[in-house]
Amino acid sequence: MHLHATLDATRVAATFNGSPAARGLASLLPLTLKLKDFHATERIADLPRRLTTDDAPAPQAARAGDLAYYAPWGNLALFYRDGPTASADLLILGHLDADPRRLATAERLTLTAA
Numbered sequence: 001m002h003l004h005a006t007l008d009a010t011r012v013a014a015t016f017n018g019s020p021a022a023r024g025l026a027s028l029l030p031l032t033l034k035l036k037d038f039h040a041t042e043r044i045a046d047l048p049r050r051l052t053t054d055d056a057p058a059p060q061a062a063r064a065g066d067l068a069y070y071a072p073w074g075n076l077a078l079f080y081r082d083g084p085t086a087s088a089d090l091l092i093l094g095h096l097d098a099d100p101r102r103l104a105t106a107e108r109l110t111l112t113a114a
Contacts, residue, residue, distance in 0.1 A: 043080065
């Protein structure tokens with residue numbers, strides 16, 4: 001699934017992986033989220049509602065540029081550094097093709113359907 005992503009005022013290429021959680025996020029589009037730093041690894045934002053974790057793909061460690069859903073908190077995470085080891089609580093939803101330095105400083109993420 002393709003989508004348009006804008007970090008602050010800069011458009012970047014993005015894709016969703018088609019998982020049920022990614023389709024749930026797509027159902028919320030268009031969506032603009034205010035990002036804040038978390039553990040000098042990712043930018044996070046609260047979503048307007050929780051996403052399903054049914055039929056989640058196998059856990060994998062997040063990589064820089066990955067867009068993920070952290071199920072215990074119900075928030076979205078945009079990684080600008082590689083994340084910790086794989087966790088069943090972290091569902092990778094897709095990827096943004098942007099320089100990690102740009103991801104690290106983004107204040108706002110806007111997602112729209114392609």
